Structures are given as structure tokens and as C-alpha cells.
Amino acid sequence: MRHHIENKIYHVEILPPKQETEKLEVDLEAFAVKFRRVMESGYCACVTDNAMGNLAFQGTEMIEELGLEPREDLVMIHLNTFHTKEALDEILETCVAKGIRNLLVISGDGSDRLPRLQPLDIGAKGVEAVTSVELLRYIAERHPGFFHLGVAFNPYEPEEHEFGKMERKIAAGAEFIITQPVIGLHPVVERLLAKYPQVPVIVEAWMSKKLDLLSEAVGYEISPGTPYDPIENLKSLHSIYPHCGVYLSLLGFKTQYDLVKDCWK
Amino acid sequence: MLANTEALRAEYKNVWVVAEVLGGEVQKVTWELLGAARSLADARGCELWCVAMGDGVAKEALSIRGYGADVALVVDDRRLARFDDEAEAAALVRLIGKYKPEILVCAATTRGRALIPRVAVAANCGLTADCTGLAIDPTNGDLLQTRPAFGGNIMATIRSANHRPQMSTVRPRVMNALEFDPEREGRVIVESLLEGESGSLKTVIEVFHEEENAVNLSDARFIVAGGRGVKGPEGFKLLKKFADAVGGAVGASRAAVDSGWVPYSRQVGQTGQTVQATVYVACGISGQIQHLVGMQSCDYIVAIDKDPNTPMMRIADAAVVGDLYEIIPALLKELART
């Protein structure tokens, strides 16, 4: 991950098609096109796992079925706790087989349609429910030394709570951190950087003009009608966080993709 | 049976209620149905019969009479001690063939909804499920059956013009029982189960009956229900305190049950229980159609929510905008004082 930051490699989020889509072929093709473009640009493709609890196809499945070719170190798979043990093991095996080493391990957004890992499934003791911490440990035990495991940090949640969780995540094997979308300088992110100077941190840049969607997603307080220029924000993030990587969410592949390469100087 | 002429239809007479029997005892819902069926029988100028099948059910004849039936038709047999839907259906079809009732109703319980569709097909009759309203069409004497459709957004009225008997299952806790009258006159007809009717296809080998010490949700006059807005099992402890203080029961929306905060037995709604309380306090329940279907016939609905614009807040008789974690404790304080 340090390598990505030093080489100014963007992390570009791509969502797999939803299960309920009525135009599966079209959506599959769109995913493939985005994936190949990110590979060609030398960026890292980050594939989500049932984001927001919406049933979608799995990242590793997409790569396999569509015959996509992950480039060395340029793919990151999100992995949450809403899987059966069998499905989880299969995802990990596929990653190993395809040389995909980067995982973002999160608790995840569930839904009543999704199964949930139980503590017994992964040999977790003394806990009521499986969180990213237990999942990290399981992955590290099952495939020692193979994966680079990242975790999420939410500067909008109560600080003490969030830092407490981060301690446990680092202890369980987390090697890098990705924050929720930040607009400009965020004091909690500053404190995170100060606390973990050795851990690579990637800040998320909200690339959609619709800031209100971000409020809904993370509870970020914003007055309605505030103008927002995602590209300007991206540039300012690079200048405010020069030692951090950047994760681009909701990137407009048609309108914004070509602009971002000039942002990271 | 097909009855597509007036002459054929004239052969069918009387209104039947098929009793809900558990452990040889007729259940309360049967009295509700007798209450509704009594008006139907009076409108038709005919008798009201109650068919009770079970083990030890003969003793219920007095209650059956007292709650409005002119005739108690009992099939009392050890082989009916447990719910054997194939046996009951076979017997009922035979009895329908013998006595030719014009109308047949049964409670829309799990047992009623297992039994009557089987009977309706075998007897070639029309069946309307889960009715909330029954009436006689004054122009032609047909039964008009009203039921909610599309999750309660449409009330559909259904008729079986050319088949007899006309059959309905009726939703529990919607109709009203008559007052029990020990003096009411009536008679008993005893029928039996035939040899081939029982045991060949299915045997019930074990029964588990839930004994709930807490106030039963279905009988409760006052219900405090929690939804997603309660946010966790702790919140339900608070609701329980409130329910206990007013002698009520705790209910829940599906979201709360699915999150594991309360057991399924508390669930109110399309895939849970229908309740008919006097007061229903909905706390942090948005009011999806599937939930409303289960509680909209409560007399007085109070909704507590931070969001004033949810469907529940809109249909409530009293909508309280605020945080239930402030309001409920405040209510509890008030109650403690009085």
C-alpha cells in the first residue's frame, strides 16, 4: 500500500451489478469496461461487497466469469461479514489463485437476504457477533502472509469508539486504513495520522456533485444547497494529506476519469 | 358443488361455522364467527349450525348453543385429538354432501387455512380467504365476502354465484361474539368419523403448545410495539416496562424481529399476528403496508417517531413527534405518580 501512495496510484471504486438488475448483460459489460480501463491506467480497482446491503454480484465472481485479468497488486476486494463460511473461503481461495492480495475487511451493511458469519464458523471466542476484527484474524490465520489487509475508519462516528475499534483492528492484523469520504481538512483524520504514523492511510474522495447523498450515507452535516466541486476537493485533499493515498468513490467514468490524473502532483 | 340454477341452489340451506378446536376445547375465535354468522342466518331466515370436530368435543355443545348456534354438529373421536387435516377434510366433505349447508365459514387460523381450501376443492366450492366482512346481498341472497388485498390497500368483495356452499375463512379478532346466553335453545347432532377417513396419509406424532406467562399479544387490549427506531433489545426492555405498567403486551415490527431484538411471537403484521387492541402505541415503526395490515383495526393508534412524515404517523389517531427514549420514560413517570 505504501507503494501505491508513493507511486500516486489512485484507488478507484467499482460496484458490481445489483442482483435485481433487469439489464444484466449491459451491466456486466459496463463493469468489465471500467475494470480494464482502471488496469490500463495503472490504478487499483476496488470492488465492493454488497454495498449498502444491496444484493450484488461478488467481485471475485465478476473477475472469474468475465475473464478479467487482475494486474499485479492493482486489485482490492472488499470483504464483509455477511457471508457463509463456505462462500468466504471460496472468495479467499479465488483471490489466492488470481494473485489478488489486497483486501478491505469491513463489518459491512447487511440485509435480511444475506447470511451472516457466526463466531463459531471462524473460531472466534468470547464474542456475540463477528465484526471486521474477527474476520481479520481468521483471514490472517487461514492464509498467513499472503494478504495485505486494510480496514475502514469513520471520522463521523464518536471518536473514542472509533479509535478503540482501530486499536483492535491493528492488533488483529490491519496493515492499512481507508477513511470514509472527507471534504477538505478533517481534525479526526489528522488525529488518526498522528496516532498511526507508520500505517498507510488512504482518504476517500467523494467524486459525486451530490453532497446530500454523502450526508445520507455517513451522517455528514451539510447545509442544503452548498456548492461542491469534487475535482477541487480532490486537489485540496492531495495538498492537505500529501502522505496519504486517495480512494475515489462515485467517480464519473465519462466526465471525470481523465481529469483526475492531473490532480495528483 | 355446482349449483347454477335456482332449483339447485334451493337445495342448500343453513349457515355453518366450523369450530376451531384445540385439545377438545372450542376456541374463542369460534364465538366471534358465530356472532357474525348469526346475522347471516337471520338475514337468510335459516338455522345456524356449528360443526365441532375433535376428541372430547361433545361437552362443548352447551357453549356452542350459548354463543348462538341452533345446532351443534359434533364429531367426537379420539383420532381427531390432534390436527389431522386430511381426516377432517374428508369428514367435512361428506357431511356437506349429506346436509347441504348454503354457507360455511371457518376461522382463518393456521388450521382453518390448511383445512378449508382442501375441503373447497374436494367439494367443488368457491372459497374466499381471510375475510374481514360478510354480508347477505339483499337482491339475491348471495353471500358477499370482503377481504383486504394488496397488503390492505384494496378491499375486494367476492361472490360465489353458482356453487354451494359458499365458503369463507374469517380473520380472527375482527368479528364480535354474541353474549353468552345459557338459556338459548338448540339441539345436537352426533356424527362419526368413518373408517377410511383417518390416519392413512398422515400421523401427528408430537405436539408442542406454547405457554406464555406474559399477556398474549392476540388478546391484549393495549399494545406497545417497537420497530427499527427502537434500535436494539435494550429499547424493548423499556417498552416492556411501559406495557407492564398498563397491563398490556409488547409487539414488534418485522424489522425488529429480524434484527433479533424480540422473538417472532411478538411480530405484528402480514407475516406475524393480527391484533385488535383498544390502544396500539407504535414506537419507531415506519408503518410499511405489511405491518399496517396487522394492526389497522385497532381502535386508537398512537405513533411516536422523530420523523413526522412516516406512513404510521399519518394514519395514527395521535401522532407524537419526538424521541421515544424521552417520551416513554416521561410517560412512565406520569403513570407512577397516578
Next chain:
Amino acid sequence: MRIVVCVKQVPGSSEAKIDPETKRIVREGVKAVMNPFDAYALEEAVRIKERLGGEVIALTMGPPRADIALREAISVGADSGILLSDRAFGGSDTWATSYALSKAVRKIGGVDLVICGKQAIDGDTAQVGPGMAAHLGWAQATYVMAIPEVGEKEFLAKRMHEDGWDLCRIRFPAVLTVVKDINRPRVPTLKGRLAAQKVEIPTWTAQDVGAEADKIGLEGSPTRVVKAEPPAARNKATL
């Protein structure tokens, strides 16, 4: 084991909104989905097949477009699908529907179990399962929450009731309706979805299954809807 699972395509009711003024359902743009309860029936059938071997056949009665429900079934483990479709079936109530479906089951032949979801969320009648059992003359079990044992000639089924449950020993063949407590349906894999899209799905007409004309469609339906209107409004007060 040969298992038939009856599935139905219904409007996605949780997406149906009520217009607060007219109290009517807003039906524009409402997607057709597989009846949610049917997913549980499918999952149980597939699990039995995985345990004991055999095949799972998805069956639906509907318009030509209803093959989508069948492909959904195949994407989660049904081996094949049959679309029962014919203008003559139009206007069928539950009597006629359960008749037509049972004729299809007879034509398939050698069926051990028919599994249905508890009810369809549009009609809400829960009548087709037991109705099929009656047409076929088979055993039935409704509101099944578990199938703990499957033997050669018999199986055990646990039925849910308001006041508890009971456990039945039932002879094959039988018709079951299941409740959501029975399992958690698996989510289709991409592989399953893609394979299901390519599968050939035969269409059977009334004639194909030998359905008698006076037992299907409007003519075969003892019940008729004579009126549909929104329910009465309530009085409100906001604090």
C-alpha cells in the same frame, strides 16, 4: 426424489406506495418479482436434493413473461422449469389455478413432493397449496417450518401454529407449504444467473396437460371479484 416447486410472479408489493390522498396503490413502475415466500420453498427443495439426490423442477402458471420467475429458480438450484401458459387459464381463481397446476404435476409424473410458499403476496389466499393436495388426492402439510427427516416412503414435517407447533409423519407423495422460518434462501451466483439465462423452458398449454375447459379460467372459477375499493379513512391528530 423428484420435487416440484410452484413459483409465482407477483408485483413487488413493498415497492407499491399508497397515494395518501386517494388511498390507492400506485402501480406505475412497480416491478414484477418472484413471490418472496417461494424462495423459501425453492431453497428447501434444493437442500433436500443436495442431501438425497434427485431433481427440482420449478413450475409456474402465468403469462409468457413468467419464464423470468423460472430462470430465477434455476439460478438458485432448480434443475429445470416449466411454464404453464394459455389464454384459457386467464381469470382463474384458486380452485382453477390449483387444478391446472395439479394437472401439470400429473403430466410431469413420478413427483414425490410439491412445495409451495405459504402464500402469494398479491392474492394472500394461501389456498393453492392445499387445493393442489386435494386435486391430487395427496397428503398435505401447511406452514411447515422444518423437514427434519426424509425417508423412502415417509418424511417428517414440523408445522407452525399460532400456539406452538406439531410434528407429522407423512406418506409420499405430498404437498407442502412452507414459512420463512424454514431456512434462509441462498443468493444466486453470477454463474447460476448466466446459466439460467440460456436454459430452454418449455411452455405447456391447457391441452398439453389435459385440463378440462370447464375447470379452468373464468368458467372453472367458483369465485368472482365484484368490487374493489380503498378502505375507509381514519381520523388523525398530530401533536
